[in-house]
Amino acid sequence: MMETDSKNINITDAEWRIMRVIWALDTVTSRQLIDVLGDSMDWKPATIKTLLHRLTDKGIVKAEKDGNRFIYSAVMDESRTVDLASKKFFNQVCAKKVGSAVAYIIDESELTQDDIDKIQDKLNHKQAVEQINCNCVPGECDCN
Ligand SMILES: [Zn+2]
Structure with a gap:
């Protein structure tokens, strides 16, 4: 398979x-x-x-x-499947809009201190990019 x-x-x-x-x-x-x-x-x-x-x-x-x-x-465990389904969802969104969608999800989610520590740790190690290039087909968004 x-x-x-x-x-x-x-x-x-x-x-x-x-x-x-x-x-x-x-x-x-x-x-x-x-x-x-x-x-x-x-x-x-x-x-x-x-x-x-x-x-x-x-x-x-x-x-x-x-x-x-x-x-x-x-075939796959639950957390892996949820991760891949989330990734798939974000792949369908304009790359420039992913950051604010992630911020919204954090804002809207109930999180334990453990969850918050994990997210904070990810953010501390996250390498920022200079700029995000829109991945959209012309006409799909108003980024350009
Ligand atoms: Zn775009």
């Missing part, structure tokens, strides 16, 4: 719900997912199976046959 990177991390809102349960339980059967999410999300078993198939096709979930059923598990 191709190494998963931020370019092919493409997880829909519904698929994130499935992933959260898979990470929480390590391995799941579709039955377990139906038990956990069926009522709370008002999803039919067929919906959950479709979401699982899509995640497997995308290489985000792997399926192993166990008798007459499949055991599903995540």
Whole structure:
């Protein structure tokens, strides 16, 4: 399988719900997912199976046959997947606007002292660039 990177991390809102349960339980059967999410999300078993198939096709979930059923598990751990999905999001934004988006996220997030120490440490070691070149296709932004 191709190494998963931020370019092919493409997880829909519904698929994130499935992933959260898979990470929480390590391995799941579709039955377990139906038990956990069926009522709370008002999803039919067929919906959950479709979401699982899509995640497997995308290489985000792997399926192993166990008798007459499949055991599903995540290909990557949760924090790596969240990091790559965040990176993918920021790659879609004009490079000049990333800094203020990061500042906004920090402002809007609930953070522990540990989180703040970690972010502060990153900032202390961050090498500033002279200027950021807009990565946009002409017409995509008003930077120029
Ligand atoms: Zn731009």
